[in-house]
Amino acid sequence: MCKRYMGVISMLLLSFHEKLHLAFAVLSLTGGSSGVAVADVTIDACVAQNSINHPSLASDMQSLCALSSSIGALVGFSISGIFIHLIGPKGVDGLLAIPAGLVFLVGTLLNEPHSPNFAYTQVVRQNFIDARKSMWTTLKCPDVWRPCLYMLH
Known part of the structure; x- marks a missing residue:
């Protein structure tokens, strides 16, 4: 649960703090990256589990995940410069809190059975x-x- 908060908190901290010390900014960006990495690993684990359950679809699921990730990266890289010029770096950091918040929301809403x-x-x-x-x-x-x-x- 703590890793889910990390991305949201780090992006909001970078967005709203006026004079953030360099060490805290690097720590915040590291926390945000680790939150994204945790989400990435979670998706990979879901694909691996579903690949076991549906072996004929394993390669298709992996290709779909890679395609989605690549398209997201291309779109993000394409519009990042435009947004930095339009709303500034702090605005972009605030905008980056939205996907992290959505990952947190999905992680909160997923219902896992307890054993x-x-x-x-x-x-x-x-x-x-x-x-x-x-x-x-x-x-x-x-x-x-x-x-x-x-x-x-």
Whole structure:
């Protein structure tokens, strides 16, 4: 729940604070980015879960998410300069609070079933062990990690 607030608070703080110290501004932008990253990971987890339930649609769901993200980025980059000239940087930060607020609203309205007798500790521990084994298996295969080095360069 705290991560949902982070994006809204950071954008509003940048928008309304007159003389914000540089360290707090960087911290606020970092918080906003982490809020977006959490939303991104949540969507990826939903796509992964639905891919398990509907394997024939897995590639279509991933393509749709990538397409939506790319279109959103292109539209955002295209109009960001125009909005900075029209309403200024603080206005743009205030405008960026709207998507963060919508993510918060959706996260609040989603109804997840509660399982009171679920053994979270055992499941988390086993998932961590499985993830560690999978990561080690992946790292042993240079065909997988070598392209990542080219992307970082």
